Amino acid sequence: MSRGDKSSYTDKQKRQAEHIEDSYRERGVSAETAEKRAWATVNRQDGGGKKSGSGRKTAAKK
Numbered sequence: 001m002s003r004g005d006k007s008s009y010t011d012k013q014k015r016q017a018e019h020i021e022d023s024y025r026e027r028g029v030s031a032e033t034a035e036k037r038a039w040a041t042v043n044r045q046d047g048g049g050k051k052s053g054s055g056r057k058t059a060a061k062k
Contacts, residue, residue: 008049009042017042 006014017038024034 004039006039010050013042013046013049016045 009017017035020041021034021038024037025031029037
């Protein structure tokens with residue numbers, strides 16, 4: 001199991017990480033590496049755990 005508390009993630013983010021991890025495992029990546037890559041991907045896409053929608057600023061895309 002990777003470090004860090006996953007309770008701050010939404011159910012959708014947890015499902016996404018699980019599917020991404022399964023995909024890596026199918027390609028022959030070790031379980032530990034697959035989990036790390038899956039959560040890194042979720043973090044990259046969503047910027048981490050739960051965020052409220054109201055008043056959130058979004059970064060300007062270049």
